[in-house]
Amino acid sequence: MTDPRSSAADATRAPMAPQDPASGRNGLYILHDAAIEATARPDGTFAQEIYLDGQRLIDKARYAGGGLDEAILENLRSFDGFRRMVHRIGISVHAHGNEKSTVFFTIHNRGKSGRFESGTRLRFPCPADGSESLLTLEDYDWSPDDEVPGKFAFEFERAGVLATANIIFYLHDGYPVPESIPEPPVDFGSESYRRMIEKSLLNKGNNKRLKTAIEKAKRGEPVTIAYIGGSITQGAGAVPLSANCYAYRSYDLFKRWFVPSGGDSVRFIKAGVGGTPSELGIVRYERDVLRDGTVEPDIVIVEFAVNDADDETKGSCYESLVLKALAGGNKPAVILLFSVFMNDWNLQDRLAPIGWHYQLPMVSVKDAVVEQFRLSKADGNVISKRQFFYDIYHPTNAGHKIMSDCLGWLFEVTDRSAADGEDLPTDKPPLIGNGYVGTRLLDRMNADGIARIHPGGFQETDAELQMAELDDHSYGTPLFPHNWMHTAESGNPSFKMTIRSRRLILVFKDSGSHDFGTANIWVDGQLKRTADPHQVNWTHCHAVLLYDEEDVREHTIEIAMAEGNEDKRFTILGFGYVP
Template sequence: MMTHKLFACAAAAVLLLGCMTGCSSDRQSSQDAIQNATDSTISGAYADIIERSLLSLGNTTRIRAAMDRAQNGNATIGFIGGSITEGMTAGGSDCYAACTYRYFQEHFAGNNQVQYVNAGLSGTSSVLGLLRAQKELFQYAPDVIFIEFAVNDAQDEEHRIAYESLVKSCLNQPQQPAVVLVFTMLKDGYSCQEQMTKIGEAYQLPMISVGDALNPEFQLGRMQWSEYSDDSSHPNKFGHQLVASMISNYLEKAAVQPPAEESLPQTPVYGDGYMGATLVDLSGVTSLGSFEPRSFSQLFDRGYAAKADGTAQPLSFTVTGKKLFLVYTAQNSADWGIAGVYVNDRLVSTVSANSKNGWGGPAVVLAYESDTPQEMHVQLSMLQEQESKQFQLLGVGIQ
């Protein structure tokens, strides 16, 4: 376990204050800032930026309980989200999740070790996050869960329901974890913060906004996007430290707040109809057809790829549930084709692996749903004139 001291807040203070004074030629490197910073450097405009990031302190009962468990030597801190949480650009040891973990370890666990679980996965939305949660997060019984999907979700009903279902599923875990919502943003300003904030308010959750913290600085010219990110979405190493500073600010404030009675909403904000959805084992395929078994990753280790040989015999399997989710590879390429989804011998939907937003990562679609659980005999087959194109089924989710 990593136990060295986290200087995220202090390092960010030195670098950001340098940005604001306009001394770009004399500015310390981020590495120098990390080595030389102390808590006393946090002041002035930098403190205002960090303060703006905290949209809501939320109910502090659960986070205080998690801090108490850490002091007693039994705590796990977990994260779930997209590529920002996974650590793209900064790397796994310097991403905001790892920085936050080290801060929590240092300040709230004493000499005890806190367990760290990072379930970030590039290019994934809260729909797939919900399906992944049991295997990648819940089985470790985290005491604190940070959720980050603001730039990966779409502003539509499906993602609003999936996000609320994920939030509620986290809150309903037996160990009653604290749940913290983190809202990141893209360079063009895109974020699902507005729809997600309504959920956070209803469930009295802490909420941290990168946009609320940084947008005023960008608008006034006191900071450039390039100082936060090297592309259009992912924080660079300093950007990750800055996000970690925003989270540590929340943790510091929550630690001195008295617990309060928790009151969760009786009715959902958008809907919780995806609760209980999870990935299922596809080892029981009854017919391979024109597909062949393939392992794509540790998570998707029992997938299937179309042979792309001009044949279109269906891949067949049976599952039971109300909703059928298919996880597949999405590519922006005409070499990738369209598959038909048949349930109990009826064509219920089609799935196109050729997407303008595809980049070779996992995508998910709700392929079929019914009002009541039923046994579903599922067949996946390339459509006519798609038989020589590629298609990869990574996994199947059932609710």
């Protein structure tokens, strides 16, 4: 039933509290035997970043370091507290295989005057043989502008290097760190593991379409499995991402189970984009999943259960996306997958009723793992949160494997069940809404014939874009490259667009750079909203709803830099419109 593949990262153990080899001071793990991967970055480096700002450093300390005093966690909220508490940092990197390349460890603090532009940056070499390098904080000059620790990074000489890394904060006296009891590796072959996986099957659903895809695969006929979702579908937390993400692992499992001789008749389409909801998913579905009409999936897995809190349509875009997928030419099976955050939260209660409504197969990772998280090993715990989660949002390799095995259980149950005689219902009245089924992407490349556009001061094209590893690629693909960008030299003329449509979604670029500023958006002469690219503070695709009407009529959209931001950048990535 389960995929037997495993790795060192699949079997993470809880750490023992380390001690500074020179002073004997207590140590606090921030990373413990964490799998890292050298990934090509837009600046030409090959690196693995560990972001620390916001709540991230505190969460890493809390879950990697075990039960900690709140005073210790509070000190991690600022760089002043960090300096007060941390004596030095221990860093070790063990490159896998025969890799001999040098590794550079980088610290980048966020600055008070410029979040990304100021703040101390330190970069120094570390051996890749697993030995520990020690960085004593008092040996370095730190900027008075340092506000919070921003990120650590491991930089390699080439892409694709895999390694295991540890980062330890050795603390000054007076900051005790408790020892953690080591956890045994996860037993993926146990009966208790199998029972946990079986709990994930929220609904078998009408199996006609999924059975059809499985039978096609068994005959050696071409089958396409597509995945759309957020960062978990993109593969965040998996190392290497391209091979250990749940999407690839479940595709590979399907192929090995059902394709004669494990052939290449099954195609893999992965379209996960970090930090984005189904409101953006419906805009990019035809481009990223259907590849502008060149792909007809047989199976579509939809994973937005932890991303849709920011969906302004409160489920209408999600239901529309499901219906859009169901209407595909191959009559694809649509599977709803509900992932989960470390705080046991997801939107399953909002989204699962859509699955029940259309009799869809549904797989809940939350139902599989959350209950057993609360148990001791003696009472039935299979995997701890520390083992399942890479950070508070994303799974480790072990977590991705569990997600894959949950999908595998649905495949197995469907394969051994009799086929349903009738197809599932797709013509029922919508449960929440279906008004976005016809959403199409409008960007700089295809705007002619759809809308009348006068770009004004938005003449340039932004090339520094959010990237996503599509399909089985280890490299990132820039998202929304056909955009309109305002720059400091553009002047004040506004972007104007006239379009006939029922509904319109604007997609603009978030950024952490102070070069970017705020823009005002008018619809038919009325100020509709102000778009702030610093709301998220990282390079990111941000979808916002401009209007939602039942009838088609002509609208005029105007976008201009807000007062005091005329010399800033702002990027209109594109629009999703319903004709």
